[in-house]
Amino acid sequence: MQEDFIIEFVTWSATLLAAIPFFIFCILFFVGTKLSKTSGWLAVIGASISFLLAVIVFFYTWPDKVYTQSIHWFTVGEYTFTLKLLLDKLSAAMLVLVSFISLLVQIYSTEYMKGDKRYSRYFAYLGLFTFSMFCIVLSGNLLLLYIGWELVGLSSYLLIGFWREKTEAALASRNAFIINRIGDTGFLLGIILVFAQFNTLDLATLTSGNLPVDNSFWLTVAGIGLFCGCIAKSAQFPLQIWLPGAMAGPTPVSALIHAATMVAAGVFLLARVFPLLNTDVLTVIAITGAITAFMGAVAALFQTDIKRLLAFSTISQLGYMVMGMGVGAYGSALFHLFTHAFFKACLFLSAGAVIHALHKVEHQLHTHFDAQDMRLMGGLRKTMPFTFICYLVSGLSLAGLPLFSGFLSKDAILTGALSWAETKGNFLWYLIPDLGFISALLTAIYVGRQLILVFGGEFRLPHLLPQLATSQIAVKDVPFAMQLPIGILAILSVFFFFSLNPVDAAYGWFLTTISVKTAQAADHSWHTFTVITSGLLAITGLALAYVVTGNTRIPRPAFLKNLSLHNWYLEDIYRILFVRTGQLFSKVTNGIDKKLLDTIIDYASISMVVLAHIFAWIDRNLVDGLVNFAAYLAGRIGALTRSVQGGRVQSYFLYTLFGLLILVVWIIL
Amino acid sequence: MFSLEHFLVVGAALFCIGVVIIITKRNAIVVLMGIELILNAANINLVAFSRYDANVLQGQMFALFVIVVAAAEAAVALAIVLRVYQYYQTVHLDKLDELKEK
Numbered sequence: 100m101q102e103d104f105i106i107e108f109v110t111w112s113a114t115l116l117a118a119i120p121f122f123i124f125c126i127l128f129f130v131g132t133k134l135s136k137t138s139g140w141l142a143v144i145g146a147s148i149s150f151l152l153a154v155i156v157f158f159y160t161w162p163d164k165v166y167t168q169s170i171h172w173f174t175v176g177e178y179t180f181t182l183k184l185l186l187d188k189l190s191a192a193m194l195v196l197v198s199f200i201s202l203l204v205q206i207y208s209t210e211y212m213k214g215d216k217r218y219s220r221y222f223a224y225l226g227l228f229t230f231s232m233f234c235i236v237l238s239g240n241l242l243l244l245y246i247g248w249e250l251v252g253l254s255s256y257l258l259i260g261f262w263r264e265k266t267e268a269a270l271a272s273r274n275a276f277i278i279n280r281i282g283d284t285g286f287l288l289g290i291i292l293v294f295a296q297f298n299t300l301d302l303a304t305l306t307s308g309n310l311p312v313d314n315s316f317w318l319t320v321a322g323i324g325l326f327c328g329c330i331a332k333s334a335q336f337p338l339q340i341w342l343p344g345a346m347a348g349p350t351p352v353s354a355l356i357h358a359a360t361m362v363a364a365g366v367f368l369l370a371r372v373f374p375l376l377n378t379d380v381l382t383v384i385a386i387t388g389a390i391t392a393f394m395g396a397v398a399a400l401f402q403t404d405i406k407r408l409l410a411f412s413t414i415s416q417l418g419y420m421v422m423g424m425g426v427g428a429y430g431s432a433l434f435h436l437f438t439h440a441f442f443k444a445c446l447f448l449s450a451g452a453v454i455h456a457l458h459k460v461e462h463q464l465h466t467h468f469d470a471q472d473m474r475l476m477g478g479l480r481k482t483m484p485f486t487f488i489c490y491l492v493s494g495l496s497l498a499g500l501p502l503f504s505g506f507l508s509k510d511a512i513l514t515g516a517l518s519w520a521e522t523k524g525n526f527l528w529y530l531i532p533d534l535g536f537i538s539a540l541l542t543a544i545y546v547g548r549q550l551i552l553v554f555g556g557e558f559r560l561p562h563l564l565p566q567l568a569t570s571q572i573a574v575k576d577v578p579f580a581m582q583l584p585i586g587i588l589a590i591l592s593v594f595f596f597f598s599l600n601p602v603d604a605a606y607g608w609f610l611t612t613i614s615v616k617t618a619q620a621a622d623h624s625w626h627t628f629t630v631i632t633s634g635l636l637a638i639t640g641l642a643l644a645y646v647v648t649g650n651t652r653i654p655r656p657a658f659l660k661n662l663s664l665h666n667w668y669l670e671d672i673y674r675i676l677f678v679r680t681g682q683l684f685s686k687v688t689n690g691i692d693k694k695l696l697d698t699i700i701d702y703a704s705i706s707m708v709v710l711a712h713i714f715a716w717i718d719r720n721l722v723d724g725l726v727n728f729a730a731y732l733a734g735r736i737g738a739l740t741r742s743v744q745g746g747r748v749q750s751y752f753l754y755t756l757f758g759l760l761i762l763v764v765w766i767i768l
Numbered sequence: 769m770f771s772l773e774h775f776l777v778v779g780a781a782l783f784c785i786g787v788v789i790i791i792t793k794r795n796a797i798v799v800l801m802g803i804e805l806i807l808n809a810a811n812i813n814l815v816a817f818s819r820y821d822a823n824v825l826q827g828q829m830f831a832l833f834v835i836v837v838a839a840a841e842a843a844v845a846l847a848i849v850l851r852v853y854q855y856y857q858t859v860h861l862d863k864l865d866e867l868k869e870k
Contacts, residue, residue: 746865749791749799756787 109159110168113186116152116198117233119145124226131219138219139209142226146202149229153191153198160191162612167239167303178298183239185302188612189370189433193236196437197360200444201229203584204355207448210580211351211455221261221349228254232360235367241290241300244368248286248328251361252279258356259348271344278341282331289324292317293375306374315377322380325372326387333365333417336391340669342414343398346406350451353406358413358447359440366417366436369424385425385519389534392418394667396541400548401655401663404471405450408549411666412497413443415538419512422535428515430613435508437609438496438597442505445493445588452486452577452585453479453553457560463572466564473549478558482574485582487554489589496592498546499539499637501630504592506637509539510629511610517625539633543640544647551648775816782809796849796859800842807838 123145131138160166169183205225212221231254234247253276260272294300296317312318329335334342345357356362369376369384376384395415402408416439423432456479457470468475480487496503499510516532561568576582590596597609647653665671743754782805789802811831818827853859 748861748864753791756791 105159106166106168109156109166109186110184112152112156113166113184113194113237114168116149116156116194117230117237119149119152120201120226120229120233122226124223124230127219127223127226131223134219136218138222139205139212142222143202143205143209145226146198146205146229149233150195150198150202153194156186157191157195160186161188163188165303169239180242180300181240182243183301184237185239186237189367190236192433192437192609192613193367194233196440197229197232197236200355200359200440200588201225201232203587204351204444204448207354207451207581207584208349208351210578211451212349217261221258224254224257224261225352225355228258228356228361232364235364239302241293241302241305241372244302244371245283245287245290248332248364248368249283251332251364252276252283255279255345255356255361258352259345261348261352265347268347271341271347275341275345278338279331282327282329282338285324285327285330287324289321289327292321292324296321302371306372308374318375318377319379322372322376323383325368325375326380326384329365329368329421330387331365332368333362333421334391334414335365335387335418335421336394337669339391339395339414340666340673343407343410343666346404346410350406350447350454353410354444354447354451357410358443362413362417363420363436363440366420366424366432369421370429370433373424373429381425381427383425385422385516385531388418388420388422388425389516389531390418391415392422392538393534393541394418396538396545397659398663398666399545400541401660402545403473404469405453405473405476405549405553406447406471408473408545409443409446409450412446412542412545415542416443416497418538419509419535422531423512423515426512426516426519426531428512428519430610431508431511431515433613434597434610435505435512438504438508438592441588442493442496442503442592445489445585445592446497448581448585448588449486449490449493452581453483455577455581456483456486456574460560460567460572460574464564464567464570466566468560468563473552475560475563476553476558477556477560478554479574480554482558483554483576485576486585489585490554491550492589493592494546494550498543498641499633500543500641501634501637502594504594504597506633507594507597510626510633513539513633514625514629517629521625536632536636540636540640543637544644547641547644548648551644556649772816772819775812779809779812779816782806782812794860794862796852796861796864797846799861800845800849803845804838804842807834810834 123142127134127138127142134141164187166186167183169181172180172182174180205222208221208225212218215221228251231247231250234250235244236247238244238247256272256276259275260268262268263272290300293305296312296314297305299305331338331341342357342362346353348357392415395411395413395418399408399411399415402411416435420432420435420439423429423435453476454470457476461468461470492503496505499506513532513535516535517529520528520532558574647655662668786802786805786809789805790799793799793802811834814827814831814834816827818824818831821827849859852864856864858864
């Protein structure tokens with residue numbers, strides 16, 4: 100009895116916490132303009148309730164409870180689709196993460212978005228996004244997960260293009276949406292293949308591991324299909340180009356969606372379907388992840404826009420997670436998802452704080468400059484000390500310095516990758532963890548560079564705007580509503596929240612529970628090596644950044660710089676490969692249309708007209724002639740019979756008399 | 769004395785005159801007069817033939833009836849003619865051609 104009650108309670112709480120953001124979305128979407136200022140606080144209250152419920156659900160679920168609840172939805176043929184809720188340790192942890200970061204971001208946004216003319220609409224979209232993310236996390240079958248997946252894509256589109264007056268934002272949102280659609284197509288195909296193979300979409304059944312596999316080829320294809328969804332959503336090579344563009348959205352959105360949650364959905368999906376992925380698929384995943392991690396890190400090296408740099412860094416870190424999944428370090432990948440969510444959200448929110456502060460200056464000076472250009476910043480450690488400290492902590496965590504959470508998780512992934520390469524045998528497989536190590540070094544370099552550019556040295560903006568130096572206007576640190584979320588997130592970037600041992604998380608509470616025993620379970624022989632190497636790499640990277648940044652005498656390879664700034668020329672390649680080809684194809688088809696099809700249609704219509712004329716002649720002369728003749732005949736007969744009815748009474752009398760006479764003569768004779 | 773033929777000739781003459789009047793005259797009242805002539809032609813025949821009747825008076829009685837009916841008929845017909853005149857402002861029969869299809 101007690102047990103039943105708990106199940107009911109937990110599942111209902113989970114449903115409720117997912118429903119609240121949707122409810123808030125509905126309110127704000129339809130009557131938001133009337134609420135204006137209060138809409139932000141309404142959203143924050145809703146998010147707080149969601150978060151509290153998530154924590155309750157988490158404590159009932161962690162470490163190894165599984166709750167399911169399903170409602171009959173519809174039946175197609177013999178298969179019944181259900182609305183199924185699946186709550187296990189993975190989804191419970193994700194619930195807490197999503198609701199927590201969503202709450203912090205919404206608190207932050209009340210200040211950041213203040214004065215925006217579509218203030219309530221912004222919070223409505225955030226609500227929609229949170230709801231769809233919960234939908235992904237809680238869904239117990241692939242169909243429902245796919246619906247949430249699409250909803251996340253939609254809300255991401257709405258939020259990237261939130262400042263739709265800016266052409267850049269409008270284009271970026273379209274770009275993101277279209278590229279996500281490409282991945283979604285693969286995802287959908289994967290789902291269909293899975294259904295064709297196993298005749299079920301239920302995640303619990305699919306991942307139980309005792310389904311008969313009769314065709315491993317199709318299983319591989321299905322796995323690749325599912326991974327396609329992850330490639331687009333989690334910005335993996337070759338579809339990572341949408342994420343830097345997505346920075347056109349408001350910065351809190353970048354923190355929530357494009358750093359902490361939505362892009363993590365791809366990794367979450369991989370975790371959900373992990374038992375379905377066979378060795379071939381996992382290898383593809385590992386290679387893709389490693390390439391992405393490396394490419395992202397290189398692209399981040401020379402960026403000048405504070406948010407774009409973080410976007411490339413996100414791509415790189417997502418590459419780590421995907422690589423972790425691919426090498427079978429399932430738990431480590433998820434661990435990195437969580438630590439990354441905290442420090443990257445913190446970095447984005449701090450970057451937002453810097454941008455916000457500079458925007459204020461821009462407004463007060465009635466001038467215009469790029470508030471996101473790091474070349475104009477510098478020395479902000481003095482004017483924005485709180486933001487600086489938080490940025491430093493989360494930045495070092497991203498760089499993978501020991502004592503910070505990023506170190507723990509990155510370390511776990513690299514260890515997993517090394518042991519995986521060892522089991523593969525061939526030394527070529529070591530390229531994967533090597534790429535990971537190189538990326539770790541690059542990460543430290545770009546983090547150090549960014550820290551120095553933004554916070555170190557002298558404030559460079561007065562060089563551009565001399566009036567700033569003479570005026571009373573100064574850069575001020577952001578208000579409390581923005582500091583609070585940054586502070587909390589920065590604290591959570593320190594190691595002891597995840598593991599008491601600062602160099603090894605393997606026995607920390609999180610990793611021990613979330614890991615699953617797989618064939619390639621990470622053995623710890625590599626661990627010491629990884630700890631030392633990655634720690635050294637992080638320190639070297641930071642030192643390198645310190646030496647190189649601002650020192651113009653050290654030459655920078657122009658090739659590498661261009662490669663980095665243009666994100667490996669991927670967009671140009673796609674433009675030539677797909678856009679140009681598409682345009683060429685459409686031109687050719689257009690030509691065929693004009694030359695061939697139009698001529699055929701022209702002749703066809705001409706012959707139709709000629710035919711019609713012939714028919715018209717026949718109609719006029721033959722058919723109409725017959726009808727007219729019949730009418731004429733009837734008219735003549737009518738006139739003939741009518742002629743006796745002259746209307747003259749006397750003539751009638753005469754006829755009568757005449758008739759009488761005939762009668763008389765006939766009788767007499 | 770007058771033989772039966774004389775009466776019959778007079779009756780036939782009257783009948784013919786009546787018919788001609790009905791056919792040729794355009795005035796409705798004159799046509800009514802023609803009708804009266806025809807009726808009286810019949811009356812003369814009735815009276816003339818009643819002489820050879822066993823009961824003698826049958827033909828004469830019938831002639832009286834005809835006179836009464838003719839009077840009633842004349843009254844009704846003249847009333848109609850009056851109404852026609854009021855409606856059409858004419859009693860010219862050629863103009864009363866409402867029955868004709870226009």
